[in-house]
Amino acid sequence: xxxxxxxxxxxxxxxxxxxxCADCGLFRHPPAPMCSRxxxxxxxxxxxxxxxxxxxxxxxxxxxxxxxxxxxVVRLQLxxxxxxxxxxxxxxxxxxxxxxxxxxxxxxLNGFSLPQCRPAQGVAA
Numbered sequence: 199x200x201x202x203x204x205x206x207x208x209x210x211x212x213x214x215x216x217x218x219c220a221d222c223g224l225f226r227h228p229p230a231p232m233c234s235r236x237x238x239x240x241x242x243x244x245x246x247x248x249x250x251x252x253x254x255x256x257x258x259x260x261x262x263x264x265x266x267x268x269x270x271v272v273r274l275q276l277x278x279x280x281x282x283x284x285x286x287x288x289x290x291x292x293x294x295x296x297x298x299x300x301x302x303x304x305x306x307l308n309g310f311s312l313p314q315c316r317p318a319q320g321v322a323a
Contacts, residue, residue: 222236246276247278250302300317
């Protein structure tokens with residue numbers, strides 16, 4: 199089994215699964231065979247809450263084949279401390295804010311269940 203298989207199997211079930219070092223507790227994504235902090239190969243798989251905050255963003259436009267509509271691509275810090283890149287839905291460029299709270303959900307695209315995010319419900323930025 200490849201390190202990333204657990205993530206994709208979880209995504210197919212609507213779960214955000216990430217690795218956690220069984221020795222020092224560091225959450226990590228993308229998956230890796232060894233902990234970058236303590237070099238342990240002992241790993242646990244943990245389901246994350248799906249809550250995160252926006253660290254950075256860009257409006258993605260394909261240079262030669264424009265999308266039907268541009269996508270907002272964001273770098274997120276999950277509440278568990280590790281990072282994820284996803285498409286943000288439901289927010290215009292002018293409304294983007296550093297630290298904006300979002301929630302992860304999964305959407306079927308071209309046969310894959312991919313993590314997406316949207317503004318968190320009932321949370322002020």
